[in-house]
Amino acid sequence: xxxxxxxxxxxxxxxxxxxxxIFAHMATxxxxxxxxxxxxxxxxxxxxxxxRTERLHMRxxxxxxxxxxxxxxxxxxxAEHGFGLPGKAVRGEGEPxxxxxxxxxxxxxxxxxxDYFFQVHRRDSIDGRGLPLDATVHYRRAFNNAFWNGxxxxxxxxxxxxxxxxxxxxxxxxxxxxxxxxQYEAGLDYQDQSGALNEHMSDxxxxxxxxxxxxxxxxxxxxxxGAGLWAKGIRGKALRSLKAPGTAYDDPRLGKDPQxxxxxxxxxxxxDNGGVHINSGIPNHAFYLASIGFGGKAWLKAGKxxxxxxTQSLHRDADFLVAAAATVDAAGRLFGTKGAxxxxxxxxxxxxxxxxxxxxxxxxxxxxxxxxxxxVNRANSxxxxxxxxxxx
Amino acid sequence: xxILVVQSGGIAGLRSEHELDTDxxxxxxxxxxTQLVAGVAFFGLSPVRASKLPDMIHYRVxxxxxxxxxxxxxxxxxxxxxxxxxVERVTELARTLR
Numbered sequence: 001x002x003x004x005x006x007x008x009x010x011x012x013x014x015x016x017x018x019x020x021x022i023f024a025h026m027a028t029x030x031x032x033x034x035x036x037x038x039x040x041x042x043x044x045x046x047x048x049x050x051x052r053t054e055r056l057h058m059r060x061x062x063x064x065x066x067x068x069x070x071x072x073x074x075x076x077x078x079a080e081h082g083f084g085l086p087g088k089a090v091r092g093e094g095e096p097x098x099x100x101x102x103x104x105x106x107x108x109x110x111x112x113x114x115d116y117f118f119q120v121h122r123r124d125s126i127d128g129r130g131l132p133l134d135a136t137v138h139y140r141r142a143f144n145n146a147f148w149n150g151x152x153x154x155x156x157x158x159x160x161x162x163x164x165x166x167x168x169x170x171x172x173x174x175x176x177x178x179x180x181x182x183q184y185e186a187g188l189d190y191q192d193q194s195g196a197l198n199e200h201m202s203d204x205x206x207x208x209x210x211x212x213x214x215x216x217x218x219x220x221x222x223x224x225x226g227a228g229l230w231a232k233g234i235r236g237k238a239l240r241s242l243k244a245p246g247t248a249y250d251d252p253r254l255g256k257d258p259q260x261x262x263x264x265x266x267x268x269x270x271x272d273n274g275g276v277h278i279n280s281g282i283p284n285h286a287f288y289l290a291s292i293g294f295g296g297k298a299w300l301k302a303g304k305x306x307x308x309x310x311t312q313s314l315h316r317d318a319d320f321l322v323a324a325a326a327t328v329d330a331a332g333r334l335f336g337t338k339g340a341x342x343x344x345x346x347x348x349x350x351x352x353x354x355x356x357x358x359x360x361x362x363x364x365x366x367x368x369x370x371x372x373x374x375x376v377n378r379a380n381s382x383x384x385x386x387x388x389x390x391x392x
Numbered sequence: 393x394x395i396l397v398v399q400s401g402g403i404a405g406l407r408s409e410h411e412l413d414t415d416x417x418x419x420x421x422x423x424x425x426t427q428l429v430a431g432v433a434f435f436g437l438s439p440v441r442a443s444k445l446p447d448m449i450h451y452r453v454x455x456x457x458x459x460x461x462x463x464x465x466x467x468x469x470x471x472x473x474x475x476x477x478x479v480e481r482v483t484e485l486a487r488t489l490r
Contacts, residue, residue, distance in 0.1 A: 083473050140480065145402040147447040149469060162406070172403065179446040190444050198446055226403065239404045254406060272450075277405025 073132040074110045079139040102137040105167035113177045116209040126180035148179040174209030175202040186314035193319040195276035200283040218291040218298040242288040245281030261285040263351030289346035305331045324352045398452040410486035432474040435462045443469025
């Protein structure tokens with residue numbers, strides 16, 4: 001098993017950590033040489049089986065986690081182009097690949113996302129308690145979207161004019177499942193800045209799921225979300241870019257990627273729940289800058305800092321300034337003053353200043369008393385007119 | 393009858409509009425669409441509903457008929473299947489007529 005980087009990343013409930021193959025070996029030992037060991041090992045194996053069965057029905061009990069992919073429990077369903085959810089079960093955990101590429105892509109991406117959260121953050125599934133991962137493909141006809149509905153993933157096939165099938169983007173599936181994580185943690189309200197932070201967290205961990213699967217460093221990663229989703233003929237490389245917000249697409253039918261990278265360009269709009277998919281570009285870019293500032297693989301430092309903030313500091317109506325302070329504080333806790341400086345500098349570059357204060361490994365010192373240009377005074381807003389053109 | 397469907401949101405945050413004048417439709421298509429509108433009792437629906445779930449496509453549907461007009465907003469998470477079927481049908485027809 002991988003070791004955790006910091007005890008703060010450990011799950012909040014105890015876990016059993018002896019791998020089953022060790023219990024299996026112990027169960028074969030001679031009772032004469034090792035009195036009682038074999039019996040206790042067999043009891044442990046039986047207990048483990050019972051626990052895994054019951055976890056689906058028990059809140060507050062963390063499932064047995066023994067290997068880096070032990071808790072995965074995936075089921076992919078087929079809506080057969082209808083509205084009914086979840087639809088017909090077509091592939092369960094451990095079952096072989098089917099002839100349907102959407103089914104297999106969804107299955108693999110659910111696994112990759114589970115692995116990322118479990119192996120990097122020791123989080124057992126979306127809720128941290130082994131929630132089975134369900135996904136439905138072929139939802140409705142020419143449906144141009146994918147979403148987490150609070151219980152499961154849902155994928156459309158795309159209309160072939162704007163979007164292709166939504167299962168082909170690993171980072172987008174990681175994005176959607178992270179909405180589930182946020183739902184169980186900070187519960188960020190899906191409106192205005194808290195909504196943009198909700199989107200931001202999904203973009204961050206969607207990108208990290210992909211980077212982790214590819215074992216890429218921050219400097220090598222593409223930092224794109226939704227690469228490959230656009231249908232043939234659309235002028236764009238992805239839906240969003242954390243590295244360069246506002247540059248992911250520029251197409252006559254769609255308009256230009258409207259994401260800002262700095263608070264001075266914050267977009268004040270009533271559409272899209274207050275521009276949650278637009279203004280997320282600002283914290284997205286801060287995360288990118290922090291990742292580059294730390295260097296190496298982004299999930300090892302910046303990813304852990306943001307995860308600590310998401311799971312232990314942020315609340316449902318947090319705004320950008322609160323998020324900035326929370327991540328600077330988390331960086332101080334995990335990586336000391338130097339870490340806090342990296343994160344504070346990243347936020348400053350996107351127009352959000354968190355006042356400097358001392359950091360200790362064990363204490364929290366940051367307060368959201370800085371400045372977020374544009375967060376209060378929206379004089380720089382470009383308004384609702386800065387929306388996309390007609391998509392069809 | 394004139395039907396306007398405006399979609400926004402979704403994972404890409406895109407916006408699109410589809411407008412349909414049922415007078416230009418073949419008789420049978422017009423009749424089935426009229427039945428869909430009547431089936432959801434559109435003119436009696438409350439104007440706003442929202443699930444607040446992330447990445448949902450939001451719909452604004454406006455229908456004008458016989459001098460009256462009504463507008464309803466909802467999203468994919470609201471569980472309004474008959475309305476979603478109406479949106480899908482209008483979108484499909486509007487695309488065909490482009």
